[in-house]
Amino acid sequence: MAANVxxxxxxxxxxxxxxxAEQTRPGAVFTPxxxxxxxxxxxxxxxxxxxxxxxxxxxxxxxxVLTVSGEVSPPEGREEEDVMIEYETGKxxxxxxxxxxxxxxxxxxxxxxxxxxxxxxxxxxxxPRKITVKAV
Amino acid sequence: xxxxxxFSLPSWRFRxxxxxxxxxxxxxxxxxxxxxxxxxxxxxAGVFPLVNLTEDRDRYYIRAxxxxxxxxxxxxxxxxxxxxxxxxRKVAAERDDVKYHRREREAGTFxxxxxxxxxxxxxxxxxxxxxxxxxITVPKAEVAKPKQISVKRT
Numbered sequence: 001m002a003a004n005v006x007x008x009x010x011x012x013x014x015x016x017x018x019x020x021a022e023q024t025r026p027g028a029v030f031t032p033x034x035x036x037x038x039x040x041x042x043x044x045x046x047x048x049x050x051x052x053x054x055x056x057x058x059x060x061x062x063x064x065v066l067t068v069s070g071e072v073s074p075p076e077g078r079e080e081e082d083v084m085i086e087y088e089t090g091k092x093x094x095x096x097x098x099x100x101x102x103x104x105x106x107x108x109x110x111x112x113x114x115x116x117x118x119x120x121x122x123x124x125x126x127x128p129r130k131i132t133v134k135a136v
Numbered sequence: 137x138x139x140x141x142x143f144s145l146p147s148w149r150f151r152x153x154x155x156x157x158x159x160x161x162x163x164x165x166x167x168x169x170x171x172x173x174x175x176x177x178x179x180x181a182g183v184f185p186l187v188n189l190t191e192d193r194d195r196y197y198i199r200a201x202x203x204x205x206x207x208x209x210x211x212x213x214x215x216x217x218x219x220x221x222x223x224x225r226k227v228a229a230e231r232d233d234v235k236y237h238r239r240e241r242e243a244g245t246f247x248x249x250x251x252x253x254x255x256x257x258x259x260x261x262x263x264x265x266x267x268x269x270x271x272i273t274v275p276k277a278e279v280a281k282p283k284q285i286s287v288k289r290t
Contacts, residue, residue: 009184009225009244033240037230044230048241050201050268075199075269079192083253086186087201114203114268 017093028090032068032116036096043100043120049092050114051075057116059109061102068116069093184246185221185270194281196252196274203268204241210265212272214258219272222247254280 017031035046045068049057052070060067070092101123108119185200198219202210210223227243255277263272 007244009242009246011182011184011186012242013186033242035227035239035241036237037234038237039231039234044234046241048203048268050203053267075271076190076197077192080190080197081192082188083191083196084187084189086188111267112204113206113265114201 014087019093028088029093030088030090031094032070032092034094042122043098043102045096045116045118045120047092047094047116047118048114049111049116051089052092052111052114052116054111057109057111059107059118061098061104061107061120064098064101066096066098066120067094068096068118070116183248185248187221187248187250189250189252191276194276196254196256196276198250198270198272198274200270201268202265202270205265205268205270207265210270212261212263214256214261214274216258217252217255219250219252219256219261219274220247221250221270221272256280 012033015031017029019029032047032049034048037044045066047068049070051072056071056073058067058069072089072091074089098120100120102120103123106121110117185202187198187200190197190199198221200221202223202225204227205223205225209226210221213220222245224245225243227241252274257275257277260275261272263270265271
């Protein structure tokens with residue numbers, strides 16, 4: 001089942017990210033567009049990161065802060081000259097604060113056609129134990 | 137009787153100031169192009185997907201960022217000096233019981249025409265899709281390629 005595909009996609013310029021610290025390497029940093037949804041057992045994040053290869057993605061989770069970043073190598077060949085440039089390429093970077101406790105060991109990430117799919121399984125909550133009081 | 141307007145019509149005045157603004161904006165855009173040092177940078181056609189057009193001696197390269205678009209959902213047509221690109225980006229629906237926190241990724245159709253500065257060889261256009269980036273390689277027509285001219289000594 002596919003979501004609404006009849007509508008025409010509107011142009012959105014890539015958003016430059018605000019990075020906490022200055023970069024040592026020059027270059028633009030962009031905020032990837034994401035979908036985040038939650039199921040009972042896990043949180044899933046989908047991020048559009050065109051041009052990023054699977055091995056160039058860094059996912060980091062510490063103190064409930066999830067950081068997703070990806071490096072892009074310029075696709076142009078050496079001999080090529082710009083004629084018309086409508087978008088810039090650069091790194092992707094985005095951070096989220098998570099309210100759920102995530103089972104770090106079971107995090108699963110996949111990269112297909114420039115879309116990152118990250119599943120973050122929640123830590124199973126301790127099932128409440130029923131204590132019966134015996135009458136003596 | 138001579139008709140002499142006492143006031144210039146406000147509607148006329150408005151229109152004029154708007155076109156002045158438009159002209160000023162265009163001049164600013166041109167100025168920005170000069171400052172940035174790149175031809176055509178920063179101005180976009182406002183049609184999805186945004187494309188980058190580059191060239192070398194023999195070919196043009198058109199690149200577009202289309203994450204999550206499958207090659208079978210895309211159609212490319214080549215003519216004498218235009219390439220048209222159309223397709224659909226489908227965002228697969230998740231199960232009904234999911235709760236969304238954020239929904240920024242857009243699904244929908246797109247179609248775009250890209251005019252090339254010179255004539256091309258439409259039969260030899262090729263396209264590839266890797267990591268969500270579409271690259272269309274467009275060979276230039278023989279007539280449009282730069283010719284090396286040797287100067288003879290007389």
